[in-house]
Amino acid sequence: MNTKLLAVIAAVVVLAVVGALVALQAPPPQQQTSPAPTQTTPPTTTTKQAPKGAIYVIYDIGGRGDLSFNDMAYLGASRAAETFGLGLKEVQSRTQDDYVPNLRAAAKSGDATIIVAVGFLMTDAVKSVSNEFPDAKFAIIDGYIPDRPNVMSVLYRENEGSALVGALAALTAYYYNCSKVGIVLGMEIPVLWKFEIGYAYGVRWAERYIKQKFGKDAKFDILYIYTGSFNDPAKGKQAAEVMLAQGVCVIYQAAGATGLGVFEAVAEAGKRAGRSMGPPFAIGVDADQDYLKPGFILASMMKRVDVGVYTAAKMAVEGKFKGGVLELGLKEGGISVSTLDDLNQFIQIGVRAGAVKQADADRIIAAVREMRSKIPTWVWEAVDQLKQDIINGKVAVPLPTTQDQVAQLRKELGLGAVS
Structure with missing residues (x-):
């Protein structure tokens, strides 16, 4: 960048x-600060409270x-x-x-x-x-x-929302005949274990879903890397480029501003391949980031801070x-996966803030809508099924709280660290 x-x-x-x-x-x-008191026609005076x-x-x-x-x-x-x-x-x-x-x-x-x-x-x-x-x-x-x-x-x-985008990543990868997905994270702190492990759980859930729906044995490699930073887009881009070189086709970023580099790497790789939209895809985090690289950001795991x-x-x-x-969590509305309705609202505020040009707003929305339309309906339906199962308590996404638990879950879920 x-x-x-x-x-x-x-x-x-x-x-x-x-x-x-x-x-x-x-x-x-x-x-x-409040504006100065406003004098109206005497003898009435109105004052806005500080x-x-x-x-x-x-x-x-x-x-x-x-x-x-x-x-x-x-x-x-x-x-x-x-x-x-x-x-x-x-x-x-x-x-x-x-x-x-x-x-x-x-x-x-x-x-x-x-x-x-x-x-x-x-x-x-x-x-x-x-x-x-x-x-x-x-x-x-x-x-x-x-x-x-x-x-x-x-x-x-966050483990719940990350499971949803993990399933989305794997199911989309399957549709595009890809078998590798990844996650780029910031500093290795306990809260990010929830993103990492939740994502991996969602990928493995997708394997079971594919077996049930299509009768096929799908197996995905899950790569992860901690960049050690939340404000270094160059590190995020480098990490994503390493994953892309190894055949990863969907990358979830959980790295704050560092993750902006992930978007850059994914979009550049797609354009080099002559594409105007993924694959490869990235997945955003915390806010609706779908508009940053329209067509190359599959969705965002929205953490409603x-x-x-x-x-x-x-x-x-x-x-x-x-x-x-x-x-x-999902049940309380504190976690969600971005929708087109979210995008419409984000774009309009982006226009007011000067982050997005009004002339580009319709183009961005159209690009995201077109990209989503190319993902089969059964993929989105599967993600919604997982969401409802989590809310109803039918599915419990792992929630690691110690280093030992994370190490064990990485082993069970088959995560592979990128050096």
């Missing part, structure tokens, strides 16, 4: 909205503009700020050493209705600062702090906040 493109991506400040919970226009990313508090959003080192995790957190916070009349104050962490001072400054501010820490990497920092400021309310996305009365841990069952942030803020405002764990 060239420097100019990276600069454009880094400048994007609004990604999208999903469904009715996300406002069509978000407030700007700076601290929100924010009574603020939502503080402390971003991790991936930061805004990743077109996935952090941008979704912003959308949930901006929605909550608008709905509840709060200010929105955003703080970017440049390094991990910034976590504690950033959180501490927010807690000291005196106007924090809730402080949202975006990402697992801030777990230790939140533990420390929440202990210093027991009266401040904290929510951490992906961090597990179950025993603090002033900390809400917002967790997601916006819903988690909004819910935590709502509970704080309404006096219902309590420490512990808030877990969101």
Whole structure:
């Protein structure tokens, strides 16, 4: 990915909205202030109330503009700020050493209705600062702090959504006579084990589905690689290129901004082969990323970070906040696979934000629709069947929590590391 493109991506400040919970226009990313009081015909004077508090959003080192995790957190916070009349104050962490001072400054501010820490990497920092400021309310996305009365841990069952796109990857690969799929991840931290293992489980589920539907024994190689970064598209592109060279035809990215390089590699490989759409395909993560390389992104596993942030803020405002764990999965609407309806909404917000040209919007939507239409109906129906079975409890997707469990599941599911 060239420097100019990276600069454009880094400048994007609004990604999208999903469904009715996300406002069509978000407030700007700076601290929100009320306009000056407006004088009407005397003697009547009307004054817009200033924010009574603020939502503080402390971003991790991936930061805004990743077109996935952090941008979704912003959308949930901006929605909550608008709905509840709060200010929105955003703080970017440049390094991990910034976590504690950033959180501490927010807690000291005196106007924090809730402080949202975006990402697992801030777990230790939140533990420390929440202990210093027991009266401040904290929510951490992906961090597990179950025993603090002033900390809400917002967790997601990413293993469920990853199983769906794993099945989608394998079934699509089967249709195109390919037997290798892959996943490119960021740093190896516990939350990403759920993506990795869930994806592999979905691939193996697809093998059983193919046997049942077609009476054929399909076997897929599953390759994985941890890049060690969430903000290095070059590493993502390199990892994807290695997989593509080994015959992988569908690659799921779970690497934040690093995954943008995966999209680049997949689209370039397809175009070199003279194609305007996959295979090969990529699969997006966290937000609906289908529009970034239309025709080459099969779908996105949407992790509704916006819903988690909004819910935590709502509970704080309404006096219902309590420490512990808030877990969101397919059943709760916190996890989903992107649809064409999602794409329409994301495109329009992308246009307003300047990330997508209005002249390109119809072309992008048409390209994604055409690509999806070429995937057989039975593939989408199979994925929906797996979704319903998970929601109904008929299927339990593995949920690893320790390194030993991950090692055992990698062995059972037959994952192969890419060096």
